[in-house]
Amino acid sequence: MKILAICGSGLGSSFMVEMNINDILKAENIENIEVEHSDLSSATPGIADLYVVAKDLEDSCTNLGDMIVLNNIVDTDELKTKLLSYLKEKDIS
Amino acid sequence: MLEERPSYLLEQIVFNQSLTIQQLCEKTNLTRRQIEYDLNKINAWLKENELPSIHYSGVKQVNPPSEIKHFIINTRFKLPNSTYFSYDVRDFMTYLFLFTRQEFISSQHLNDFFVVSRNTSINIIKKTNKYTEKQLVYVNYTRNKGYHLKGTEEDKRTLALQCITNLLQKKSGNMAIRALLNYWNYPSNIVFSDVTPENIIDNLKHTYKLSFVEGRLKDFKVFLSFYFLRISKGKFISYHSTSKQQLLENKMYAPAKDILDHVIFTIPNDEIAYVITHLLGLSLGDSPTKDDFLFNLCEKMFYDFEQRTCIYLKNREQNLLNLYQHLKPAYYRIMYRIPIINVLLDQIKHEHSELFTIIREIVLPIEDILNTKFPEDEIGYLTIYFGSLLENPKQELNKLEAIIVCPNGISSSLMLKHQLASLFGNFNFEKMISVEDFNTIPIDSYDIIFSTVFLETDQPLFIVNPLMTAIEKSLLEQEIYSRFFRTKPRKPFIQTLLKEIKQYAVIHDEQGLKKKLHALLSNDNGKADRGSHPVLDELITETMIEIKPAIDDWEAAIHCVAEPLIAEQIIETRYVDAIISKVKNYGPYIIIGPGIAIPHARPEDGVNKIGMSILKLDQPIHILNNGKEPVHVFICIAAIDNVTHLKAMAQLTRLLNVEENQRILKNVTSKHEILALIKKYSHTEG
Numbered sequence: 148m149k150i151l152a153i154c155g156s157g158l159g160s161s162f163m164v165e166m167n168i169n170d171i172l173k174a175e176n177i178e179n180i181e182v183e184h185s186d187l188s189s190a191t192p193g194i195a196d197l198y199v200v201a202k203d204l205e206d207s208c209t210n211l212g213d214m215i216v217l218n219n220i221v222d223t224d225e226l227k228t229k230l231l232s233y234l235k236e237k238d239i240s
Numbered sequence: 241m242l243e244e245r246p247s248y249l250l251e252q253i254v255f256n257q258s259l260t261i262q263q264l265c266e267k268t269n270l271t272r273r274q275i276e277y278d279l280n281k282i283n284a285w286l287k288e289n290e291l292p293s294i295h296y297s298g299v300k301q302v303n304p305p306s307e308i309k310h311f312i313i314n315t316r317f318k319l320p321n322s323t324y325f326s327y328d329v330r331d332f333m334t335y336l337f338l339f340t341r342q343e344f345i346s347s348q349h350l351n352d353f354f355v356v357s358r359n360t361s362i363n364i365i366k367k368t369n370k371y372t373e374k375q376l377v378y379v380n381y382t383r384n385k386g387y388h389l390k391g392t393e394e395d396k397r398t399l400a401l402q403c404i405t406n407l408l409q410k411k412s413g414n415m416a417i418r419a420l421l422n423y424w425n426y427p428s429n430i431v432f433s434d435v436t437p438e439n440i441i442d443n444l445k446h447t448y449k450l451s452f453v454e455g456r457l458k459d460f461k462v463f464l465s466f467y468f469l470r471i472s473k474g475k476f477i478s479y480h481s482t483s484k485q486q487l488l489e490n491k492m493y494a495p496a497k498d499i500l501d502h503v504i505f506t507i508p509n510d511e512i513a514y515v516i517t518h519l520l521g522l523s524l525g526d527s528p529t530k531d532d533f534l535f536n537l538c539e540k541m542f543y544d545f546e547q548r549t550c551i552y553l554k555n556r557e558q559n560l561l562n563l564y565q566h567l568k569p570a571y572y573r574i575m576y577r578i579p580i581i582n583v584l585l586d587q588i589k590h591e592h593s594e595l596f597t598i599i600r601e602i603v604l605p606i607e608d609i610l611n612t613k614f615p616e617d618e619i620g621y622l623t624i625y626f627g628s629l630l631e632n633p634k635q636e637l638n639k640l641e642a643i644i645v646c647p648n649g650i651s652s653s654l655m656l657k658h659q660l661a662s663l664f665g666n667f668n669f670e671k672m673i674s675v676e677d678f679n680t681i682p683i684d685s686y687d688i689i690f691s692t693v694f695l696e697t698d699q700p701l702f703i704v705n706p707l708m709t710a711i712e713k714s715l716l717e718q719e720i721y722s723r724f725f726r727t728k729p730r731k732p733f734i735q736t737l738l739k740e741i742k743q744y745a746v747i748h749d750e751q752g753l754k755k756k757l758h759a760l761l762s763n764d765n766g767k768a769d770r771g772s773h774p775v776l777d778e779l780i781t782e783t784m785i786e787i788k789p790a791i792d793d794w795e796a797a798i799h800c801v802a803e804p805l806i807a808e809q810i811i812e813t814r815y816v817d818a819i820i821s822k823v824k825n826y827g828p829y830i831i832i833g834p835g836i837a838i839p840h841a842r843p844e845d846g847v848n849k850i851g852m853s854i855l856k857l858d859q860p861i862h863i864l865n866n867g868k869e870p871v872h873v874f875i876c877i878a879a880i881d882n883v884t885h886l887k888a889m890a891q892l893t894r895l896l897n898v899e900e901n902q903r904i905l906k907n908v909t910s911k912h913e914i915l916a917l918i919k920k921y922s923h924t925e926g
Contacts, residue, residue, distance in 0.1 A: 155822065155829040159838050159878045163893040164887060183875040188755075221833035221896045 149181040151195035157186025258301040282358035331405035334368040339400045344386040405581045431502045431870040437461035451524045487513040517576035527567030538563045544602040552887045569632035582617035611864035642667040645691035773887035777922035779852040785911045790859035801874040828863040840877040851878040895921040897917040
């Protein structure tokens with residue numbers, strides 16, 4: 148499966164999220180998940196299975212597909228809870 | 241008395257057996273006429289000393305009678321007065337004369353030594369003082385002490401080394417040095433019998449397995465004798481106790497002590513420390529340990545060099561090691577002010593001025609560490625070193641061999657060659673061959689293949705059209721540059737494309753097109769090599785940090801954080817406008833966590849160079865004045881593409897992930913606290 152972290156410019160915060168997702172996956176020993184980051188305009192439906200965005204972009208991303216919305220980008224706990232519960236729901240972890 | 245030029249000639253004749261006149265001309269840079277003239281003088285002098293003369297007319301080789309050699313070895317060099325020294329060596333000699341003085345010196349001593357009049361002696365002293373005062377050493381005279389040197393011991397010794405190095409560049413340098421040492425009856429009463437500097441150094445090489453910088457060894461051997469003479473009079477150096485202790489703990493302690501054990505009088509520990517500084521500046525760096533900061537500096541220099549020259553150096557490990565061996569002694573020479581003279585300096589600066597300038601830039605980090613200027617002579621040596629990397633034919637740094645393969649005849653390869661050559665000046669496009677011939681040429685005779693069809697090969701293959709479109713060209717350029725030169729091609733390129741497009745089409749959304757083109761051309765997968773990108777503390781330096789009590793509104797805050805980046809021309813003012821208008825359009829996307837924002841826009845919004853800056857406000861401010869999310873800390877990010885900033889970005893993320901760090905950032909009162917935090921994260925992996 149593939150996760151795409153998205154932010155307005157595809158330069159800063161999305162990369163931070165990508166890193167944090169990778170860290171969490173590694174800590175949980177979850178393999179075979181590809182994580183990438185991009186800007187909003189490059190994100191299209193179908194290029195990833197799960198999209199992770201910050202709250203301010205939520206409205207622009209509604210039709211992409213499965214989505215995790217973060218209130219605080221640098222809060223790894225929030226990301227971890229939401230990501231793991233998503234993966235559990237999909238029976239991946 | 242024999243003058244300098246005939247003395248030199250005589251020495252050449254005596255110590256090189258059986259030279260022809262022609263060979264002598266080459267060796268001495270004299271004309272045949274000059275040699276005959278000098279030989280006449282020599283023969284007259286030999287006659288005065290009741291020696292047989294040297295036959296030179298009508299003979300094939302000049303063979304001096306053996307008595308002359310004996311005489312010269314046994315007597316002449318113990319009689320320094322029998323040689324006349326020219327002006328250009330007298331200053332240096334006078335200085336060394338005073339440096340090693342064993343007794344009260346009056347101008348009479350100089351009259352005798354140089355065989356000159358009293359007036360000339362006084363002039364020599366004046367000239368010497370002019371030379372030495374630049375180095376804060378003065379030739380002084382008092383009734384009590386006679387002529388003597390005034391200044392710190394360290395300055396005096398550094399100057400003595402300079403004089404020796406300068407003397408050894410002169411034809412009569414060796415004679416001058418012998419004359420000086422003989423004057424003081426060196427080495428009697430100084431070192432144990434039969435010890436020569438050669439013995440001492442050879443002994444060190446064997447006992448301690450040291451390797452020395454050949455170019456400096458001769459100067460050092462000579463210096464040792466003068467140095468021994470100097471300390472024999474109790475003229476000792478003294479170090480601050482901590483730096484002395486540090487030096488004495490160095491592994492050069494034992495060799496240094498060995499050297500000083502040859503001296504028959506007792507000497508303080510400070511002198512061992514002093515000899516250690518010399519040995520450090522003299523011996524090649526041995527294999528570096530992993531965390532040797534000098535080795536890391538070498539790596540950085542290599543990287544900077546490649547960056548500035550856009551040349552990728554091969555044999556990296558071996559070359560790094562060589563550089564380390566060179567740099568380590570140079571580092572200590574600069575640190576301990578041991579002079580080195582590069583006779584080729586003017587030539588290097590003239591013939592390799594670009595390289596010289598580049599090297600001058602890449603040594604800046606070392607200057608920062610040592611807090612002193614890197615001498616030009618040393619830069620000259622590094623220039624030679626890096627230059628040799630470029631000239632080594634095995635490196636093939638600049639010109640890569642490219643071949644063009646074409647299935648259907650020569651005309652399309654010619655077309656290709658023309659286009660490719662204009663794109664890639666760094667390749668040799670000599671060979672154009674057919675598909676059938678392709679398998680017959682050895683694989684190591686080329687580095688890259690351009691072909692119009694697919695081929696089976698292990699070498700990099702690029703499939704191209706005989707007539708490339710602008711987009712194809714730019715994609716190819718991008719790919720080749722990143723693959724072979726690890727850099728981006730020249731920038732203005734999207735502008736050129738836009739201009740071309742405008743000629744044939746009406747553009748509805750120029751910004752949009754520009755953005756799309758950029759994305760298309762920057763080969764962006766976010767996964768490129770993050771190894772060679774700047775780290776956090778290379779970007780956020782002291783000047784990039786601002787701490788303010790409060791600021792009027794959020795737009796001003798963004799202007800404020802961007803200020804240092806604008807000042808350094810890292811970004812243009814329009815980049816700030818872009819950030820502000822984006823925030824207005826898309827919402828406060830720059831807020832990444834409670835109290836922390838990373839204002840940034842896209843590279844094409846006016847970024848010239850990668851950079852980051854920080855603004856910390858004691859009084860937080862609301863972005864878009866929405867009353868939510870007050871921001872304390874602004875970190876402005878300027879990215880030139882999608883990858884170069886990622887390493888630093890990763891480190892920033894690591895830093896911000898720790899809640900404690902967020903708290904620290906919001907409460908700092910000094911730039912140094914921020915710098916310390918940044919430094920801590922600048923070596924973590926991304």
